[in-house]
Amino acid sequence: MLEAVNLYRxxxxxxxxxxxxKNVNLKINQGExxxxxxxxxxxxxxxxxxxxxxxxxxxxxxxxxxQDVSILSEKERNLLRNEKFGFVFQQFFLNGRETVLENVxxxxxxxxxxQYKMIxxxxxxxxxxxxxxxxxxxxxxxxxxEKQRVCIARALVGIPKVIFADEPTGNLDSNTGELIEKMLFxxxxxxxxxxxxxxxxxxxxxxxxxxxxxxxGEIIKxxxxxxxxxxxxxxxxxxxxxxxxxxxxxxxxS
Amino acid sequence: MKLRDLLRIANRNLLRNKLRTFLTIMAIFVGAFTLVMTNAxxxxxxxxxxxxxxxxxxxxxxxVRKKFETPNSGRKADEPIEYKEKxxxxxxxxxxxxxxxxxxxxxxxxxxxxxxxxxxxxRFDIDGEYITLDGIKKYKLxxxxxxxxxxxxxxVGSTITGTGEIIIPLALGKTFSPDIKTLIGKxxxxxxEVGQSGEIKMMQLKIAGVATKGFMANGNCFVDADSAxxxxxxxxxxxxxxxxxxxxxxxxxxxxxxRIGEIKRKLDEKGFSAETFADQEKRTYDAIGILQIGxxxxxxxxxxxxSFGIINTxxxxxxxxxxxxxxxxxLGMGSEKIFLLFTLExxxxxxxxxxxxxxxxxxxxxFANILTTAYxxxxxxxxxxxxxxxxxxxVILLVCVIAFLAGVLPxxxxxxxxxxxxxxxx
Ligand SMILES: Nc1ncnc2c1ncn2[C@@H]1O[C@H](COP(=O)(O)OP(=O)(O)OP(=O)(O)O)[C@@H](O)[C@H]1O
Ligand SMILES: [Mg+2]
Numbered sequence: 001m002l003e004a005v006n007l008y009r010x011x012x013x014x015x016x017x018x019x020x021x022k023n024v025n026l027k028i029n030q031g032e033x034x035x036x037x038x039x040x041x042x043x044x045x046x047x048x049x050x051x052x053x054x055x056x057x058x059x060x061x062x063x064x065x066x067q068d069v070s071i072l073s074e075k076e077r078n079l080l081r082n083e084k085f086g087f088v089f090q091q092f093f094l095n096g097r098e099t100v101l102e103n104v105x106x107x108x109x110x111x112x113x114x115q116y117k118m119i120x121x122x123x124x125x126x127x128x129x130x131x132x133x134x135x136x137x138x139x140x141x142x143x144x145x146e147k148q149r150v151c152i153a154r155a156l157v158g159i160p161k162v163i164f165a166d167e168p169t170g171n172l173d174s175n176t177g178e179l180i181e182k183m184l185f186x187x188x189x190x191x192x193x194x195x196x197x198x199x200x201x202x203x204x205x206x207x208x209x210x211x212x213x214x215x216x217g218e219i220i221k222x223x224x225x226x227x228x229x230x231x232x233x234x235x236x237x238x239x240x241x242x243x244x245x246x247x248x249x250x251x252x253x254s
Numbered sequence: 255m256k257l258r259d260l261l262r263i264a265n266r267n268l269l270r271n272k273l274r275t276f277l278t279i280m281a282i283f284v285g286a287f288t289l290v291m292t293n294a295x296x297x298x299x300x301x302x303x304x305x306x307x308x309x310x311x312x313x314x315x316x317x318v319r320k321k322f323e324t325p326n327s328g329r330k331a332d333e334p335i336e337y338k339e340k341x342x343x344x345x346x347x348x349x350x351x352x353x354x355x356x357x358x359x360x361x362x363x364x365x366x367x368x369x370x371x372x373x374x375x376x377r378f379d380i381d382g383e384y385i386t387l388d389g390i391k392k393y394k395l396x397x398x399x400x401x402x403x404x405x406x407x408x409x410v411g412s413t414i415t416g417t418g419e420i421i422i423p424l425a426l427g428k429t430f431s432p433d434i435k436t437l438i439g440k441x442x443x444x445x446x447e448v449g450q451s452g453e454i455k456m457m458q459l460k461i462a463g464v465a466t467k468g469f470m471a472n473g474n475c476f477v478d479a480d481s482a483x484x485x486x487x488x489x490x491x492x493x494x495x496x497x498x499x500x501x502x503x504x505x506x507x508x509x510x511x512x513r514i515g516e517i518k519r520k521l522d523e524k525g526f527s528a529e530t531f532a533d534q535e536k537r538t539y540d541a542i543g544i545l546q547i548g549x550x551x552x553x554x555x556x557x558x559x560x561s562f563g564i565i566n567t568x569x570x571x572x573x574x575x576x577x578x579x580x581x582x583x584x585l586g587m588g589s590e591k592i593f594l595l596f597t598l599e600x601x602x603x604x605x606x607x608x609x610x611x612x613x614x615x616x617x618x619x620x621f622a623n624i625l626t627t628a629y630x631x632x633x634x635x636x637x638x639x640x641x642x643x644x645x646x647x648x649v650i651l652l653v654c655v656i657a658f659l660a661g662v663l664p665x666x667x668x669x670x671x672x673x674x675x676x677x678x679x680x
Binding site: 049052054055074075078079080081082083087089091093095096098106107109110111112154 | 256259266270504577578579580582583584585586587588589591661673674
């Protein structure tokens with residue numbers, strides 16, 4: 001469903017180019033629960049941003065549901081993110097002065113949904129994270145764990161295909177972290193939402209059914225859980241090198 | 255995203271830092287207030303002029319005099335004027351090109367080329383002594399004339415329609431009789447001095463109407479042109495320049511603007527300047543308009559200064575809200591919506607500043623009007639500040655537009671933020 005083909009991302013700062021991602025190839029299927037791990041600075045967040053259409057690759061392509069997203073217009077990408085993706089970040093990015101419900105509703109407000117449908121969807125999402133009772137509270141008055149649950153509700157409210165979570169438990173103690181993890185996994189299992197979690201936490205990673213490890217911008221491991229053990233996944237590199245790899249090259253020269 | 259939602263969010267954002275928003279609004283308020291007041295001052299003058307000028311009308315009337323040699327026709331203001339030899343026209347009249355006064359026959363000859371001219375009335379210079387209704391109680395008389403074709407607005411009765419008629423001012427009418435209606439058709443006697451001799455002559459006139467208050471009609475009585483002519487002849491027969499006039503009133507057989515324009519052009523070619531009532535009004539309005547623009551200029555400067563306040567406030571807001579903007583964009587809010595959100599915030603600042611300015615202006619202006627009535631009693635019906643809906647709407651719109659323009663730069667900055675960099679922003 002979500003595919004990266006010969007992905008490169010280069011940042012330029014002070015005139016020096018940093019190749020943060022080098023030739024990343026990867027294919028994520030619907031309903032998978034993927035952990036992206038690696039050392040700090042290895043390019044995990046960068047990869048996630050590219051997959052989530054928040055950033056454009058320097059070279060290569062991102063395919064979502066068989067559609068090359070790099071040829072989409074700004075507007076279409078906004079719509080795609082709004083309707084198909086949900087986001088949970090390490091920092092919560094909630095609007096503290098607004099109520100819990102209002103924070104959750106924000107993606108739907110952008111969508112321009114009718115008030116009645118919007119509030120129903122919002123309450124359902126709050127129910128899923130067990131915060132229905134606090135809908136009227138100002139977001140700033142919540143605890144860290146509650147805030148992250150509001151974020152999950154916000155990611156969930158638009159009924160997305162994929163939820164991207166960048167270190168969702170990074171700011172929480174281990175107990176609260178586990179609660180958040182459980183909620184995310186439940187969504188994955190019960191609603192079939194594809195989960196892509198960027199994390200440092202190897203325990204969290206092991207609970208996912210696929211682990212992708214990055215080092216210096218390259219995938220060094222890609223393991224899928226088979227029963228209780230992880231096995232090396234089919235190399236996407238080899239899969240795509242024959243077809244799409246070459247087409248992308250020819251398309252550049254032509 | 256719905257506009258209503260954007261408006262609500264914009265409003266909430268403004269309320270985040272109430273003091274800062276308040277201070278920015280106050281800066282706009284000062285500009286808007288000044289603009290409201292300067293406009294109201296000009297409108298007050300316009301209202302006054304309108305009331306006064308509209309007191310008399312005549313769409314087919316031209317006021318004609320010989321064109322002055324103006325300094326801008328190539329001659330410096332202090333340059334001596336060259337003497338031109340006198341000539342004689344076909345009728346044997348002496349034509350003096352150095353003088354601005356003309357006699358009636360010279361003017362009448364214009365009718366040959368301009369058949370549209372129905373009547374020509376010179377402005378007879380007449381002086382009155384007193385006026386009396388019952389022959390006992392006399393009142394000092396300021397006498398004027400009403401040229402043929404000009405309509406004077408009246409409270410009761412009508413404008414002058416025949417000869418031997420007079421229009422009296424409202425105050426005098428009320429002194430004569432509390433019920434001014436009863437005065438119409440009654441005879442009054444006026445007295446005037448003949449020449450310099452001191453001899454007094456009387457004339458019986460019928461009251462045609464009691465004038466509505468206005469610039470000319472506040473203290474003057476007006477007689478018809480024929481009566482004015484008789485008085486003029488009595489008073490000036492033996493004086494120098496008898497039957498020579500500077501100003502004439504033409505009554506035309508058309509009130510069509512285009513045809514009047516054509517007649518004006520022809521008169522101009524012949525060396526005359528001709529003005530309609532509308533021209534006179536426009537001249538006054540233009541003068542007030544220029545004054546108003548001058549005053550508004552200062553209000554503009556205040557608004558300009560205030561708009562920098564808006565820019566500053568919003569740029570700080572963009573910095574403060576960088577992460578929030580990043581998130582909004584990540585969640586799919588388009589750049590144009592971000593732009594709209596920030597410009598809405600600036601327009602709201604402008605709008606509230608303008609509203610407060612308008613309210614403040616009306617309060618201050620109304621008080622000023624009350625306080626100055628005593629000082630302005632000689633200008634009846636004149637209030638210093640007049641608040642016209644049009645001007646107020648105009649000020650509000652203008653301030654909103656200025657605020658919008660001020661908001662463009664910060665809004666553009668906000669809309670251009672890259673979402674991932676904004677989310678990484680420290
Ligand atoms: N916008 C940018 N401009 C310049 N360099 C950037 C930018 N974004 C990321 N980088 C660089 O790219 C590299 C990878 O960054 P990234 O955020 O993807 O790392 P990460 O694996 O998520 O690390 P962490 O675990 O600390 O979050 C870093 O060296 C970072 O400095
Ligand atoms: Mg990261």
